[in-house]
Amino acid sequence: LRAGARRIAKTRIQSADGRIMNTPTHLVCAACLAQAVARSNLSLFHPASTRRRILILSCLCVFLGLLSHFLLDLLPHSAWIARITWFKPLPYAWLIPEALIGLAVALPVLWFAGQHTRYVVLGMVGGLYPDVEKVLSVDMHIPDAFVLFDWHSKYLTSRDGGLPVPLLVGFEVCLVVVCVIAVWRMGQTPAAAMQRSPVDAPEV
Numbered sequence: 001l002r003a004g005a006r007r008i009a010k011t012r013i014q015s016a017d018g019r020i021m022n023t024p025t026h027l028v029c030a031a032c033l034a035q036a037v038a039r040s041n042l043s044l045f046h047p048a049s050t051r052r053r054i055l056i057l058s059c060l061c062v063f064l065g066l067l068s069h070f071l072l073d074l075l076p077h078s079a080w081i082a083r084i085t086w087f088k089p090l091p092y093a094w095l096i097p098e099a100l101i102g103l104a105v106a107l108p109v110l111w112f113a114g115q116h117t118r119y120v121v122l123g124m125v126g127g128l129y130p131d132v133e134k135v136l137s138v139d140m141h142i143p144d145a146f147v148l149f150d151w152h153s154k155y156l157t158s159r160d161g162g163l164p165v166p167l168l169v170g171f172e173v174c175l176v177v178v179c180v181i182a183v184w185r186m187g188q189t190p191a192a193a194m195q196r197s198p199v200d201a202p203e204v
Helices: 002-008 023-038 050-073 095-112 114-138 165-186
Strands: none
Touching (some): 023 050, 023 095, 023 114, 023 165, 050 114, 095 165
């Protein structure tokens, strides 16, 4: 896997500027998966104690967030948010719009998550971590010993698939909208019809 990543990588350049998929996409896709898993009544959790159920589900949400990140990175995409130049004079100016727009998307998603907010947060953490690690590795040069996913975080690739940028932006915006709506819909179960998930139900 590492050898394949190195073959794909063009170079280990000095900045992650414009070379990562946009933060909101990773956040909302991870949140959507975490919300779906958290509200499902999986038989996997029935024999376990409440504390163990919460631990298993928490780890699962983080894992799904990580998995969604790597799968999304395989899709053609354009890091158009990082190319916004409003904050150009500032250091790491490309990170500021990523952070602001990511926050603007994450806050309503957390509001829509309802009773499973904590699991959605964990999913988001998993979904965002690989790019946080990439920025720390490429831009801030942290020691390699602290890099968990070196095949992802040490190398930067351009993956637009030769497609026009407007098409890539439109696809990504549609994906974000669909995931936000999905999180909202899953959090809108009427109280009278809601069945509490085993991970949130008190021990009897």
